[in-house]
Amino acid sequence: MANKLISQMNLPSSLSHVFSARNLLTAKDALSLPELDLISLLDLDISLVRSAVSLISESTSPPFQTALSLMEERNKSPSHLATSLRGLDDVLRGGIPFGALTELVGPSGIGKTQFCLKLALLATLPECYGGLNGRVVYIDTESKFSSRRMIEIGESSFPQIFRLEGLAQKMAGRIIVIRPTSLSEFTECLEQMQLTLLKNEVKLLIVDSMAALISWENEKGTSGSRQSPLRGSLSFLKSIAEFSRIPVVVTNQVRSQGNDESFHYTFQGTKKENLSNEKKESHLTAALGFQWAHAVTIRLIFEAHSGHRFIKVAKSPISPAVTFPFVIESSGITLLNHVGFRVAGQEINTIRCRGCNILAQ
Numbered sequence: 001m002a003n004k005l006i007s008q009m010n011l012p013s014s015l016s017h018v019f020s021a022r023n024l025l026t027a028k029d030a031l032s033l034p035e036l037d038l039i040s041l042l043d044l045d046i047s048l049v050r051s052a053v054s055l056i057s058e059s060t061s062p063p064f065q066t067a068l069s070l071m072e073e074r075n076k077s078p079s080h081l082a083t084s085l086r087g088l089d090d091v092l093r094g095g096i097p098f099g100a101l102t103e104l105v106g107p108s109g110i111g112k113t114q115f116c117l118k119l120a121l122l123a124t125l126p127e128c129y130g131g132l133n134g135r136v137v138y139i140d141t142e143s144k145f146s147s148r149r150m151i152e153i154g155e156s157s158f159p160q161i162f163r164l165e166g167l168a169q170k171m172a173g174r175i176i177v178i179r180p181t182s183l184s185e186f187t188e189c190l191e192q193m194q195l196t197l198l199k200n201e202v203k204l205l206i207v208d209s210m211a212a213l214i215s216w217e218n219e220k221g222t223s224g225s226r227q228s229p230l231r232g233s234l235s236f237l238k239s240i241a242e243f244s245r246i247p248v249v250v251t252n253q254v255r256s257q258g259n260d261e262s263f264h265y266t267f268q269g270t271k272k273e274n275l276s277n278e279k280k281e282s283h284l285t286a287a288l289g290f291q292w293a294h295a296v297t298i299r300l301i302f303e304a305h306s307g308h309r310f311i312k313v314a315k316s317p318i319s320p321a322v323t324f325p326f327v328i329e330s331s332g333i334t335l336l337n338h339v340g341f342r343v344a345g346q347e348i349n350t351i352r353c354r355g356c357n358i359l360a361q
Helices: 013-021 027-031 035-042 046-060 067-076 086-091 112-124 147-157 167-172 183-191 193-199 210-220 227-244 289-295
Strands: 101-105 135-140 175-178 202-208 248-252 254-256 281-286 298-305 308-315 322-329 332-335 351-354
Touching: 013 046, 027 046, 035 046, 086 308, 086 322, 086 332, 101 112, 101 227, 101 289, 112 135, 112 147, 112 167, 112 202, 112 248, 112 332, 147 167, 147 332, 183 193, 183 210, 183 227, 193 202, 193 227, 202 227, 210 227, 210 248, 227 248, 227 289, 281 289
Parallel strands: 101 248, 101 298, 135 175, 135 202, 202 248, 298 351
Antiparallel strands: 254 281, 281 351, 298 308, 308 322, 322 332
16 A cells, blocks of 8 residues: 555645655655655645645545454455365365465476466466456466467366357457566556456466576575565555455465575476485575564465375465375366365475475385
């Protein structure tokens, strides 16, 4: 909400132009300054400045709602995007929630992008088939988006729909793929996103992956700290979710707690070294740190151990910590167990990858 543009508020046009001319573009820009500094910068009468600050504050602050009105509002329209994974949808009370930030975290190659492709497909499906009948913005920072793979998932999951002439092409045409090459491009994209979402009836925003953008920025040395660029992007993503009332899904990478960069995740394929029968385990941690972890509403951990891959609900305001074994098939991710297994204690946030070849098993 702090990033709401002053130009989109109900200020008189003459007053709005003054703010724009002084490079005060968002509510945060204006409300962060002391009153005397704002008067000096704008060169306006104190009464006009106070009136403008009052209007900006009113436009930025969300209206209060009672618990009853919130419940009635949610019951009027869909509040979740179903994942088609019955056990996961059950524990999340319907699927990926609208108006919230959902994070998928796990090692490269474990299935996060497969999960995102299926979600993108589901959001474009007609409502009569359980979809949202909308458009999707898919921000693909690592060039992993595959139209061919998404169509394969659709043909295997919904053969009765994809037999209809032209429907597959129509659904694929509803997915807007954006490939920013830098954090600044990504930020510019987000600044324009709110109008794009409204104009194009977008029902889902996916960022795959956020960690890659921050990593690139750190490698180029263009940012002083990882948290500074992350904080702005995080604020934008949360405001998009809240204002547009759509699900926002972001993938995150992992790093080794022991800084062992040479560790090989065997589900990516067998390496020349013989690791297939070695009982070695790497304890991993999410790449974007604690600030990011506290900001997301839902965290789903993708991990591998005991010869299987698992999706673990590690953070949710409405669900217990549960983990589900899964496999990846032509139809995408398939759960092997719809009841799941409860986890507790340190196991909730642990990200594991055991050194055994789970593809061979």
